Amino acid sequence: MPTDPASRYERTEIPSETREERITTFGELLHSYTTDEAMLEGQRCLQCAMPYCVQGCPITQDCREYNLLVGLGRFDEAAKVVLRENPLAMALCKTCYHYCEQACIMEERGVPIAIRHLKRAAMEFGQSNRLYVPSQPLHQRVAVVGAGPAGLMAAWELCLRGYAVTIYEEEAYIGGQAATIPKYHMDGNELEIDVARFRNFDCTFVMERRLGRDFTLRGLLDSGYRAVYLALGNSTYRGLGVPGEGLAGVVPALEMLRDVNEGPPVALGKQIVVIGGGDVAMDAIRSARRLAPGASVTVVYYRTREKMAASDEELSGAIEEGVRFRFELATLRVVGTSRVEGLAVRRVTSGPPSPSGRPTLVAVPGSDETIPCDTVILGIGERADLTGLPPELDLFTGGRGWPQGKHPDTMTGIDGVFASGGKSVVHAMAAGTRSAEGIDAYLRRKDGLPPIPRPDPFGEGIPPTLPSGYGGATWEP
Ligand SMILES: Cc1cc2nc3c(=O)[nH]c(=O)nc-3n(C[C@H](O)[C@H](O)[C@H](O)COP(=O)(O)OP(=O)(O)OC[C@H]3O[C@@H](n4cnc5c(N)ncnc54)[C@H](O)[C@@H]3O)c2cc1C
Incomplete structure (x- = not known):
């Protein structure tokens, strides 16, 4: 337990790359806690009688329990708790949008427990290479x-x-x-x-x-x-449906990000614009920042910053890395003859709501401009x-x-x-x-039989239970 009660309200700092380091490489931004740091952070958890963190998790991961075990330094047991409900825990401990932390009661009093990072500590310091055990074959x-x-x-x-x-x-x-x-x-x-x-x-x-x-x-x-x-x-990606979308230099974000990870090599220009306001657009622009050092990188989004779907984590990361944002700009066309030379845009503001409830967009007269660029990345959504x-x-x-x-x-x-x-x-x-x-x-x-409840994934016959105080799932698919 932290000795100074006030320190309960401060998160144990997550070690991370400096700004200078992060914009030059694809190295992981966040580094692991040490075991001591993880224990200190685990001890901040209040062990609420009503586990809002578990309730906020779409797969009802018992985070309250692994927070406790990490706080006690019992990393093997913590890893087992994590893996009991979460077969993709190694990926999730680095990429989950941590709905648990948004639900954490400490959010109201200070900073939520770093639940995702404690999962990472459990996976890195505990026995995370256990094998799952299947039930007797059903021959189906x-x-x-x-x-x-x-x-x-x-x-x-x-x-x-x-x-x-x-x-x-x-x-x-x-x-x-x-x-x-x-x-x-x-x-x-x-x-x-x-x-x-x-x-x-x-x-x-x-x-x-x-x-x-x-x-x-x-x-x-x-x-x-x-x-x-x-x-x-x-x-597959959504297109813009504007003239010039077929020009060389227009790149779908989804394809670019896939190529960055799975090859072939990606070459971008010196003036890069990403259209979109979600996490995929943020990943695209932050990757572009690293792929084309020295290039100018700008996000163009048709609504205000408050309306962006991107998470705060992605948005603040992009801002720290020097990405420029242009809000309330609607794309008119991609300018160029065979290659991209610019993006023609028009300023728009929010008008009265449409029948669907979303505000309509009202064009600002005389506001057309062309943003010079040689690469346009489409990050407006997938289908x-x-x-x-x-x-x-x-x-x-x-x-x-x-x-x-x-x-x-x-x-x-x-x-x-x-x-x-x-x-x-x-x-x-x-x-x-x-x-x-x-x-x-x-x-x-x-076959005239009742459904099979999820068996104990480690074959030890321990019946699956939901954490005490759990009040039912709140997620939407
Ligand atoms: C760039 C990017 C970054 C993201 N970052 C995060 C993040 O940080 N955290 C997070 O939680 N989520 C993130 N997401 C979202 C997350 O990856 C998706 O929500 C999730 O992968 C959806 O899972 P899924 O299994 O439903 O579909 P998918 O992951 O899309 O998997 C569908 C699979 O089906 C295959 N497939 C499709 N059609 C066929 C067919 N006809 N025949 C055979 N195979 C087929 C596809 O190749 C694919 O492998 C990100 C998404 C993107 C694109």
């Missing part, structure tokens, strides 16, 4: 399409229950969009480390095979899979690519595009085919759990 096969967080989580849930799972993935790497997260957040091996814990499962990866091109849904169902889970994410999939799936794609089955258990319009995904790694994992539970209930129902 389920196909998962998409090796992103939703697909991996569903595979974990199903394999734990004894199902045999085959994961089909279009790319040569696992992780989906999570594999495009820049290396200054996580160095790139975390997902492999996480999936290595699946070694004892009856789980097969079939890579570089695209549903709708290399195989069909009907083919899967006819070849003995009793159910199929589509965890397709929103793997699902459903090419080659049967329309009978009747998928809901929502505002952000994660294809989802319309039934409450995420079943699609085709019997035995489920679909879901999520807006962050941990939300996608929660969606994977929901679909896996739906698949299990569906298959068991067919």
Whole structure:
């Protein structure tokens, strides 16, 4: 316990790169706590009777418990608590948007407990290479399409229950969009480390095979899979729909970030503009900052700073790294003959709300200008690519595009085919759990049996329990 009561309200500082270091490399921004620092931070946790942190977590990670164990220096036990609900913990301890910290009661009194960083301490100082233990085989096969967080989580849930799972993935790497997260957040091996814990499962990866091109849904169902889970994410970018979008030098953020991590090398110009206001746009501009030292880097966004979807962490990081922001500018066209020479924009302000409730945009007369630039990065959003999939799936794609089955258990319009995904790694994992539970209930129902509750993932027969005081999930997929 911190000796000075006032120090309870101050976070144990998370070691990080200096500004000068961070803009020249893709090295991780945040460094580990020492064991002493982690214990000190763990001891700040009030161990609330009502664990708002757990309630705020889409996968009900028992953070209150691992905070306690880290505070006591019992790192092995802390790692076990983390891994009990969270098979992608190594990735999440560096990339999660930490909804737990937003819910932490210390937020009101000072700074929330550094819950995500305590997870990292548990993983780094505790025994985090435990293998998961499957139940007795059920001799039933389920196909998962998409090796992103939703697909991996569903595979974990199903394999734990004894199902045999085959994961089909279009790319040569696992992780989906999570594999495009820049290396200054996580160095790139975390997902492999996480999936290595699946070694004892009856789980097969079939890579570089695209549903709708290399195989069909009907083919899967006819070849003995009793159910199929589509965890397709929103793997393609949204275009602007303005003239000049096809010019050389216009780069989709999603493709650029994927190439930065998975190759080929990315070359950018000297005057770089990113259009967009979400985390992907921030990752793109901060990566551009590192890829093109000395270049000018500017974000153009059509609403005010307050309306940006980017997290405070990303926004303040970009500002610290010298990114310039231009707000309330609507893009008119990309200027140039064969290559980008500029971005034509017009100042806009918020007008009365539209029928959907969002404020309309009102153009400011005489405010047109051209921002000189040689590279335009499109970071305005992603969407699902459903090419080659049967329309009978009747998928809901929502505002952000994660294809989802319309039934409450995420079943699609085709019997035995489920679909879901999520807006962050941990939300996608929660969606994977929901679909896996739906698949299990569906298959068991067919055999006249009750669903199988999630077994103890370490095969020690300890029944799964929710933390005391837990009042029910509050997340939306
Ligand atoms: C640049 C970037 C940075 C991000 N940073 C963070 C972050 O820091 N923290 C955070 O929590 N979230 C972050 N996110 C969001 C997070 O990565 C996604 O919400 C999450 O990955 C969604 O998981 P998913 O499994 O639903 O879909 P995806 O991750 O998109 O996975 C879908 C998988 O399905 C495959 N697939 C699609 N169609 C087919 C097909 N027809 N056949 C075979 N395979 C197919 C795709 O190749 C992909 O591997 C970031 C996203 C991006 C793009």
